[in-house]
Amino acid sequence: MKNTISERIADFLKNYPPFNAMEAKQLEQLSVEVVIVHKETNTLVFSQSESPHAHFYVVNKGAVALSKAGSSQILDICDEGDVFGLRPLLANESYKLEAKAYEETILYAIPIKDFKPLALENKRIGNFLIESFASNTGNPYSIKHRGKLYGASSDSNQYSSDKILDLQPIKYSTDLITCKKGTKIKTIANKMTKHNVSCMLVEKDNLPVGIITDKDIRKKVATGLFPITASAKKIMSSPIITYPKGLTLAQSQMAMMKSNISHLVLTEDGTTDTKSVGILSKHDIMVAVGNNPAVLMRAIKRATSAKRLRGIRHGIMNLLQGYLDQNIPLGLVSKIISELNDASTKQVIQIALSKMEEEPPVKFTWLSMGSQGRGEQLLNTDQDNAIIFEDVPEEQLETTRSYFLKLGERISKGLNTIGFEYCTADMMASNRSWCHCLSEWKDVTAHWIHNPGPDEILLSSIFFDYNVTYGDKALADELSQSIFNYANHYPQFFTHLASGALQNPSPSGFFRDFLVEQDGEHKDFFDLKLRALMPIIDAARVLILSHSIKSINNTAERYEKLAELEPNNKELYLACSYASKALLKFRTRQGLLHNDSGRYIALDKLNKEEKIKLKRTFKTVKEIQSLIEVRFQVKNLLR
Structure with missing residues (x-):
């Protein structure tokens, strides 16, 4: 030993x-x-x-x-x-x-x-x-x-990886889009847009003499330096810098840095005396580098089908794994992955809209709820979403709702295709209960607040973490204000919401032992979501709502805001912020390791240090639950 x-x-x-x-x-x-x-x-x-x-x-x-x-x-x-x-x-x-x-x-x-x-x-x-x-x-x-x-x-x-990737040949585009020196700039811009390219090669006698990029059009035409009727010769970069085909990744990077350019023109022998065979852009280099947020974001926006997006989402998971392997702070990781998740959802919505027979009859808002609404959906968990659409005359309401239910069904199907499971409780915009006009949503949320039974509290807990992913934000803002107005006029609602936050059992028993599931499919497993994450998430929600703070949905950020609002509780709130990130990081690691949601943990698979990290958060969980129990007088509710 x-x-x-x-x-x-x-x-x-x-x-x-x-x-x-x-x-x-x-x-x-x-x-x-x-x-x-x-x-x-x-x-x-x-x-x-x-x-x-x-x-x-x-x-x-x-x-x-x-x-x-x-x-x-x-x-x-x-x-x-x-x-x-x-x-x-x-x-x-x-x-x-x-x-x-x-x-x-x-x-x-x-x-x-x-x-x-x-x-x-x-x-x-x-x-x-x-x-x-x-x-x-x-x-x-x-x-x-x-x-x-x-x-x-x-x-x-x-x-x-250990491979010397920079010495490998880099792939480049062989689909050359060209023009002549006399071609009008307007024609060039339209052609670049049509072919979705960032540059145009200018040729004379089938040999390259210049190049025009998006940057040239922005700096030389959009600023008024040259009119859109001017010729390519006026704005092209010339003489052109050329390189031979077969460049390695390292050579390509050095060539771009050396000449401060974003595109390389490749010819048969590397000179302007032979025909062009391809163009290499910075984007091509980024793709060769591997998973990169900017590359993934661009790929998402270019995707024209849910199946294509599904492949891109594998890249997002690889990126997430890489960040965790490198111990990148989870706050930054969450923001990057959430942006990519939101972009994926937006693209699914746009694809679904393009397949609808008609344009939306009125303005609408797509709300992402639950973990995605909080910016905490790092793994491919299930979807929780809703639609708000503008108020319409009574006689048009059901026809309008039918349109958005059909749209919601297509979007939910697309989200399922790219990896987000259907909600087992059917809390999705394809369900009539989650697709309402603004006035109806005001009535629904008012009912939850004034009649806070167990079901209403559960629905509130899921819905009140909503975030606008697509559409008219003004609709969501008006609904938020309505919710705050009703809640402030019925403060007893916060007591019920706090009571709901205390329903989740303690994460540990005597001597800080883990409390595990006693029966069922996950017997002897530790429920990380129910016993540790949800108590901290639920407490943050009721506390931030009681301060009428909107537009802060992320749990860690909610506690950081609470620390500003209540300096006397700053130490506890900052500890909660840290604990929420630590628990989310732990769940994400476990989910990636076992290819599941990371919710149920096999304790015998954890080493001593992992158990210590988990147990460190338990004290914080108990302290924040004690605070909301006293703050909202939950015991009085039970008398």
Whole structure:
């Protein structure tokens, strides 16, 4: 059994990036130099503006909070295996944040002088760090030097595996769209639009003499420098820069950076004396790099069928897995994946609309509810949605509703095709109960508020997290205002809503043991959603509604807003914000690992550290439930 300190350090580090990319001998050598640091709760690791230490840090046990000096707002919390304090050492600058032990913590201090040579030698380590810093826009350390680790370009993040992808030939477009020097700019613009291309090759005697890009039209025509009736010769870039076919990814990137251009013209021998064989754009390079949010977003918007979108969604899941593997902060991950989810839904709606026999008879709004409405639907879970359409005369109501029910059915079918399961409770816009005009929705929500039985509270909990994904936002805003007006006139509703938030059982029993399912399909599994996530989500909802705050649906962001509104409870609310992200991240990891929703956890498959991370959130769950029980006098409701 291993018992030396350095061996135990190596055994821990090998489970976390970037150390998991090291060879065993390298890690053993580095571990000998590691210093173990113990920090009591609320003690400083380093202060803002302090000169960088000779070490950066990895959390072994406990947690470290990062914040601005003098601010109580926690910007990030580093958990077991997280790396922090590295950027200032590499950039040779002072610390931009204050690091303080969030609880009793053990840190491994890694000497930069021993680590840096390994990172320079090991491409996987360097790429991990570049990806982390370049992607972590929420991290103030990365703003000034984003993508410039060791002076390297951010384009270095193309490596998604051990293969040397930058030395592979890159695919390019052979479908050339060309014109002559005398072709009118208006004709060129129409042709580019028709063929959905970003550039036009100008030829003379079948040889390339110039190129016109979208940028040329924006800068030279849209600004009034040249009229739209001018010829291609006036705005084309010439002489043209050409390259031979067979370029590698690395050569393509360097060629574009060298000449500060976004398109490469490829000819038979690389000169303007031979015919053009293809054009390579920055987009082609991004596609070759791999899963990238900008590439995926563009692909989503170009998709013309749900089947095509389904393939793209596999890329989104790969992107999500990559972000989690690199320990990118979940707040940033959620925003990116939510944007891609919303874009996918919008494209499904547009595809469905294009297949309808008629245009919508009135304005409408598509509401995404539940986890998608909160911006927390990282996995392909089931769909919860609704339609609001404009009020119409009574005699037109059912005809209008029939149109939107048919549209809702087509959209729900499309969402199912791309990976979002049908709601088992049929809470979808294809159901008449979830497709109403604005006045009807006001009446429905007023009924829920004034008659808050168990069913009404459940429906409110799902519906009140809605977010506008498509259509007229004004309809949703008017409904939101109506909900707040009714709720404020009937404060007892908040008590019932709080009572509903307390229905979910505690996540732990005596001695902080996990409470597992006692029977059924998931016997002996831990229900992460019901016992840990939902209590925190439900509490955030009732608290934010009681403050009449709209347009903040995300659970973590709701708690951050509550921390501003109630400074006396700031510490608890920020702990809830952290716990909600930690639990969502854990569920997402489990879902990706087992290819399911991540809801039910097999405890015997978790290691000790994973169990510790989960249990750390349980105290927060109990504390927030105690707060809403007292705040909304739930016990009085039961008398």
